[in-house]
Amino acid sequence: MADSFNTLDIREIRIDEDIPKTEYFASLPAIKQIIQEQGILLSKPITFFVGENGIGKSTLIEAVAIAAGFNPEGGTRNYSFSTADSHSTLHEHIHLVRGVGRHYDGFFLRAESFYNAASYLDTMDSKVLGSYGGQSLHKLSHGESFLALVENRFSPDGLFILDEPEAAISPMRMLRLMAEIHDLATQGAQFIISTHSPILITLPDSDIIQFSDKGLEHVKYQDTEHFQVTKDFLVNPDRMLRILLEEK
Numbered sequence: 231m232a233d234s235f236n237t238l239d240i241r242e243i244r245i246d247e248d249i250p251k252t253e254y255f256a257s258l259p260a261i262k263q264i265i266q267e268q269g270i271l272l273s274k275p276i277t278f279f280v281g282e283n284g285i286g287k288s289t290l291i292e293a294v295a296i297a298a299g300f301n302p303e304g305g306t307r308n309y310s311f312s313t314a315d316s317h318s319t320l321h322e323h324i325h326l327v328r329g330v331g332r333h334y335d336g337f338f339l340r341a342e343s344f345y346n347a348a349s350y351l352d353t354m355d356s357k358v359l360g361s362y363g364g365q366s367l368h369k370l371s372h373g374e375s376f377l378a379l380v381e382n383r384f385s386p387d388g389l390f391i392l393d394e395p396e397a398a399i400s401p402m403r404m405l406r407l408m409a410e411i412h413d414l415a416t417q418g419a420q421f422i423i424s425t426h427s428p429i430l431i432t433l434p435d436s437d438i439i440q441f442s443d444k445g446l447e448h449v450k451y452q453d454t455e456h457f458q459v460t461k462d463f464l465v466n467p468d469r470m471l472r473i474l475l476e477e478k
Contacts, residue, residue, distance in 0.1 A: 239336075239389040239420050242327035243294060244269040249323045258286040261320075263445035269327070270446065272422070274437040275415040279424040280454050281441030287424040288393050289318055292340070294422065295391040296321035300338035307336065333420065336389035337379070377403060380410050386417030396427040404429050428460040 245264050249256050256262075264270050279287040292302070299307045376398060384390060399407060404427065411421055412433055425431060431438055431451045440449045451457050463470045 238272060238275065238329040239333040240272055240294070240298065240326050240422070241329040242269045242271050243290075244325040244327065245320075246323040246325070249320070253319065255286065255289050255318055255320050258289065259443055259445045260286040260290065260441045270439070272420075272437070274435060275419065276411065276421045276433055276436035277423070278431050278436060278438045279422070279441060280426070280431060280438055280449075280456055282455075285441040285443070287441050289320060291391060291393050291422060291424045293318065293320035293324050294326065295338040297324040297326050298336070298338075298389060298391070300336070300391065304338050304340040306338075333387055333389040335385050335387050336391070337383060339376070339379075339390075339392045339395055377407060377410075380407060384410070384414055384419065386414055386419050388414070388419045390414075390419060390421045392421065392423045392425075394424060394426065396425055396430055401429065408433055426456055428454070428457040431456065 243264065245261060247265055249261075249265070279291055281287055296302050301307075376395065395407065396404060408430060415421060415435070423430070428451075431454060438449050438451055438454065440447050440454060
C-alpha cells in the first residue's frame with residue numbers, strides 16, 4: 231500500500247461536545263465515545279465500519295460524507311439532486327481532520343439511494359456518461375451498475391465513502407469488487423466503508439472499527455460477529471438451523 235501519511239484525505243473524525251441531546255444520534259454509544267475520546271483516528275487507506283443494524287454505522291458514515299462535501303443522497307461532490315431529505319443533522323457537528331494527501335475526486339455510495347444517483351447521471355451530457363462506462367446505469371442490473379461505477383469512475387486520486395456496497399453484489403462479484411478496491415487503495419485512494427459483509431472485511435491492510443452497544447473498538451476480521459456467525463453457519467449449517475428452528 232502507498233504510505234498512509236501521504237495519501238489519506240481524512241485522518242481523523244471529531245464530533246462537537248454540544249450536540250443536541252434531543253437528537254437520536256446523541257444517545258448512540260459510538261457517537262458518545264468519539265466525543266469523549268475527542269475523535270477517532272483513521273490510519274489505513276481502507277477503513278471498515280461493522281456492527282449490528284441500528285448501532286450508528288450508516289448515521290456516522292453519512293455525516294462524514296456530507297461533511298466532506300458530498301451530496302446527501304450519493305454521487306460526486308458535483309451531484310446536486312435531492313429527492314428525500316432523510317439524513318440526520320449530525321454532519322453539522324462533524325469536524326474532519328484532513329491529511330496532506332487531499333483528494334479532490336471521490337464518490338459517496340448509498341445502497342438505498344443508488345437508483346436516484348443513477349437517474350441524476352442520466353440527465354448529464356454524454357461526455358460525463360462516458361466516464362461511467364458509456365451507458366445508462368439503469369440498463370444494467372443493480373450489481374452490474376455498481377461494478378461499472380467502480381471500474382470506470384473510481385480513480386487512485388479519490389476519497390470513496392461506501393454505505394453497504396455488498397447490497398446487490400453476488401459473492402463472485404464481491405471478489406471482483408475487492409480486487410478493484412485493493413488496487414485503487416494501493417495507488418493512493420482512500421475508502422471508508424460501512425458493511426455487513428464477512429467477505430469484504432478480509433481485505434488486507436485495512437482497519438476494522440466495530441460498533442456495538444459498548445461503543446467502538448478496533449478488531450481483526452476473525453473477531454467480528456459477522457465473520458464468526460457466517461463461519462459457524464457454513465461449517466455446520468444443519469446444526470445451526472436445528473438450534474435456530476428449535477428456538478422458534
